[in-house]
Amino acid sequence: MLASHLPTIRSQFHFVIVNGENAAGGFGLNRESFDAITRAGADCVTLGNHAWHHKEVFSLLDDRRVVRPVNLPIGTPGSGFQTFDVKGDSGALERITVVNALGRVFMEATHNPFLTMDELLSRDDLGSVFLDFHAEATSEKAAMGQYLAGRVAGVVGTHTHVATADTRLLRGGTAFQTDAGFTGPMDSVIGADPEGPILRFTTEMHSRFTVKDGPAELNGVIMHIEDGRAEFVERYHHEERA
């Protein structure tokens, strides 16, 4: 779906970020899925709580397009943010820094993402900062949006796989959406054939999940950034009846 649809709209954007933490069969990122995502037109691939699921990901971390969660211990392989110089509307280069951070509510404990962002934002030459906040709880995501409002160009959540309908510009020109949603099969349970999750929820035993096929959807957030602030933000949704 990403491979088929993203190229058709790619030319309309200067920079495309894809969260790839569920790209390889539902968990993590491997060489094959990374190549497919970047071939489709992604300029940057962010990760999340399943970042390390496939060992192969370690060989991808040298690629400057890969951004793993930033709030992990010093010494963690890869980088939690990357700065890119992107050709903008005017043809001049504009600087954008992409950050990936993990939430902590209902998730494994990591370094405090709020304090980590403070530390990161004290750096020079970041240009416009965009945060992919990979988190579960709406409260933590909303608090991050409010915390960074006026300090970064955009905060968009990932991880719940369901796009939220709260796309808006926060005060000071920070684009915000609680969750970007996912790209994958419709009529699924966040990507999985419903049979597996339903079996799990009704039997209270663990069950194997398989990726659903059939009609698919692609969800995203589009924003126009100027001098470190967003001037416009909009939800993007595309469905394909397979």
Place this chain on the structure above:
Amino acid sequence: MLASHLPTIRSQFHFVIVNGENAAGGFGLNRESFDAITRAGADCVTLGNHAWHHKEVFSLLDDRRVVRPVNLPIGTPGSGFQTFDVKGDSGALERITVVNALGRVFMEATHNPFLTMDELLSRDDLGSVFLDFHAEATSEKAAMGQYLAGRVAGVVGTHTHVATADTRLLRGGTAFQTDAGFTGPMDSVIGADPEGPILRFTTEMHSRFTVKDGPAELNGVIMHIEDGRAEFVERYHHEERA
């Protein structure tokens, strides 16, 4: 906001359900908030994990318009579903049963909501069934939608306070939206002044939350139900610049 806006649109609908579990100062339902909600035009008030926050709620449970979570132990006061005969488009009475159920992922343990729904749906004379699934995880909500697809008229989630952009008709005519969103202050952290949650997330200490004032929003889901199935479902969103 509910009190000011709901009456202006009330006449367009035959039946209005409001989740009231955060109506009383952020937690639970009391007499005052129940009266305000019903005066504004609600025909039915559902609850959730904070159902018992105010002792006053027990005196409200005799009111047939109040529906507490259904998947609680036998002997729990109040009722987990209520059946209403509503005058429909044609003027004839149409029967609707409103159910409230609690999810269990990232929440306190209760009776299995999937099995509870099976049990409930084996009853006669329920008419069109609508489930307010009060749950945190998108996976559990999606699984419930898929589980009940074609068996009930609608499954709409509540609890995360953020409306999701996945409103759709599932197979068999079941209206679905992962979360209905909330009614309350914008520029808040799910209702609270951002200061409290931000203090909590940055200091890692508990902090007091206060309800935010200022511009507010009302979120909802509109559906047209006919003979136990939904023919139409749509997200509703209204903002008021205070």
Place this chain on the structure above:
Amino acid sequence: MLASHLPTIRSQFHFVIVNGENAAGGFGLNRESFDAITRAGADCVTLGNHAWHHKEVFSLLDDRRVVRPVNLPIGTPGSGFQTFDVKGDSGALERITVVNALGRVFMEATHNPFLTMDELLSRDDLGSVFLDFHAEATSEKAAMGQYLAGRVAGVVGTHTHVATADTRLLRGGTAFQTDAGFTGPMDSVIGADPEGPILRFTTEMHSRFTVKDGPAELNGVIMHIEDGRAEFVERYHHEERA
């Protein structure tokens, strides 16, 4: 360790119960580990939250010596309790019913274990009832002990892998210990070579755990039961310097 030590003390007891949910390489039970446990002298093998880890367990559930958690949905394979007629001190047969139940605090949601025990205890002809309460939180285990005090012969917790020093007779003659502890390698992290867990806790990434070898310990609880009540309860601990 179980295989080497249990036979040396087996003759001192009329009935031996072993929790086997971590017997097969750290998770679940398989044919090989079940055979080893029963050959060593176990009369009954209880399970826990990892009951279904190995598919092989399903073929073991027909064996009357295997008891899986009782508070699972109707239709779950196997049985949540088993009744045995055991030759007692006097040579006469004494009836004992062994139950396995799952806690819910900090664990996956299942049916309410307290209400499940009420239901179970309303049955006839159970004889002396012993509950292996497989649970994480000390509060839930203590509450279960207090709830069943005077109604069953013994409540012993499992799951945390660390024996607790609170062995006692509760009112009405119910033997209680919050956790029985485990049988496995000392200088381990609940059975695993410390390297794996330490890597996980310091890097905040998932890491592979391996079973530790070296000196081992066996932990257990000994009780003397008469007519449905315990007259005596004691902690058992044995270490073997490999």
Place this chain on the structure above:
Amino acid sequence: MLASHLPTIRSQFHFVIVNGENAAGGFGLNRESFDAITRAGADCVTLGNHAWHHKEVFSLLDDRRVVRPVNLPIGTPGSGFQTFDVKGDSGALERITVVNALGRVFMEATHNPFLTMDELLSRDDLGSVFLDFHAEATSEKAAMGQYLAGRVAGVVGTHTHVATADTRLLRGGTAFQTDAGFTGPMDSVIGADPEGPILRFTTEMHSRFTVKDGPAELNGVIMHIEDGRAEFVERYHHEERA
């Protein structure tokens, strides 16, 4: 119980540490409970996840005998460790540093306690280091013991309120016990009258907890420390039939 029994054995020890995070009516520490604990003979009072429950605790943080959790954000009031010069067996002063740290498994997220300990242990002049590791999961506590084995004099867990029977010297002379247990009423649910917790577990509603009275127990860990290492460690338990 602490007030009545600790003074009777106080003279046998050079230094007494009490975890006081549940001292004030079950949660937190206030002036009254702090005074009672120190009057009874405590040289140092550690805290835990309920440290901030009472506002009064902030006025106690200037007292050098109070140690709050160390793995909290920079700028948190109080200190996460304190160094004391204690008169030892020989009459000469021996230095001991008491640290309090919070676990993160099944608890609120804080800074990584393992990495925080590394940082702390790089300091000079700490003398013998003792860690009160306030944590829920046995795995995290065991991992901390193994991580610090040979680097500190003692690691004793608190928070579960139930003493564990695994008191031992780890390699390199580090005294270890998963949990020290609590001081409070027997026949309680970790301090509370069983009625409250049982009501909660059977009704699945929140219920009010009251402190149980009646017979009480005091639990502790005794260790002999010499030059930064423990030479001896033993569990202490005392019961008083009211």
